[in-house]
Amino acid sequence: MSRGAGRRLVGMNNTTTTTALLADKVAFITGAGRGIGAAAARLFAREGARVLLASRTETELKAVTEEIRAAGGTADHVRCDLADPESVRAAVDRAVELYGRLDVAFNNGATVQHPGPMDELSEADFDRVLAVNLKGPWLAMNAEIAAIRATAGTGAIVNNSSVGSLMANPWLPAYGAAKRAVNSLTASAAATYGPEGIRVNAVAPGGTMTKMIDDWEAATPGILERLVAQTPLGRGADPHEIAEAAAWLLSDRASYVTGVVLRVDGGSRA
Structure with a gap:
């Protein structure tokens, strides 16, 4: 059992033992080398999961994997390009090869476009964004559902969306x-695979302090200040706050939740 697999909560008059959120789960995470994905990998491992980290940059993956292992968790990594169907399928298969099954997956990996109006975006950049951010999760979900069916039988998937998907x-x-x-896709998958015991949800983060938003700020100075001004909590999210929402949705504590796009946005769309 991993270090995070059990916890003891001590009150003034009683003692209660609780099970970690993802105890004994096998978890696959894309975009896991940094930002929200890396935060999720660390959190899922602390919460008892055996994790497989996937992204394009092996040096980042290795660093996060070693950090998790040093903290007592179980982790490995695999290089994965979400725009390459064979790479995606091989990465998911690797989780089964390593750990014997797949229980949960967090499809977090994404790429961002150069900020600006749609008529200034090149066709090549449009195709790249759709290949990674839409086709990538579609490929991953197909592979993950097949792996869950063949091994654990039931499970859960969370896709990382964006509060920017809910408005102009x-x-x-x-x-x-x-x-x-x-x-x-999340809603369709939830309706399709719910009868099999496979839940599919999404999180929709607001402005989160990652390299992606740093790059956006560099290209559009002042955008972070504008986003924060629209957020009742008055700040951007830390990546671990998004990871916490994903972990709950993947856990058995969310056993009757499927087809949801959960806003984690500090109230910006309230």
Whole structure:
């Protein structure tokens, strides 16, 4: 059992033992080398899961994997390009090879477009954003569902969407469109695979302090200040706050939740 597999809560008059959120689960995470994905990998491992980290950058994956192992968790990594169908399928298969099954998956990996109006975006960039941010999750879900069916039998998937998918997105129109399509795929998958005991949900983060938003700020100075001004909590999210929402949705504590796009946005769409 991993270090995070059990916890003891001590009150003034009693003692209660609780099970970690993802105890004994096998978890697959895309975009796990940094940002929300890396935060999720660390959290899922602390919560008892055996994790397989996937992304394109092996040096980042290795660093996060070693950090998890040093903390007593179980982790490995595999290079994965979400725009390459064979790479995606091989990455999911690797989780089964390593750990014997797949229980849960967090489809977090994404790419961002250069900020600006849609008529200034090149066709090549549009195709790239859709290949990674829409086709990538579609490929991953197909492989994950097959792996869950063949091994654990039941399980859960969370897709990382965006609060920008829930409204007009003049700064990131292709990104917002791809993420809105992911919401639709999420709902369709939830309806299709729910009878088999496979739940599918999404999280929709607001402005989160990752390299992606740093790059957006560099290209559009002042955008972070504008986003924070629209957020009742008055700040951007830390990546671990998004990971916490994903972990809950993947856990058995969310056993009657499926087809949901959960806003984790500090109230910006309240």
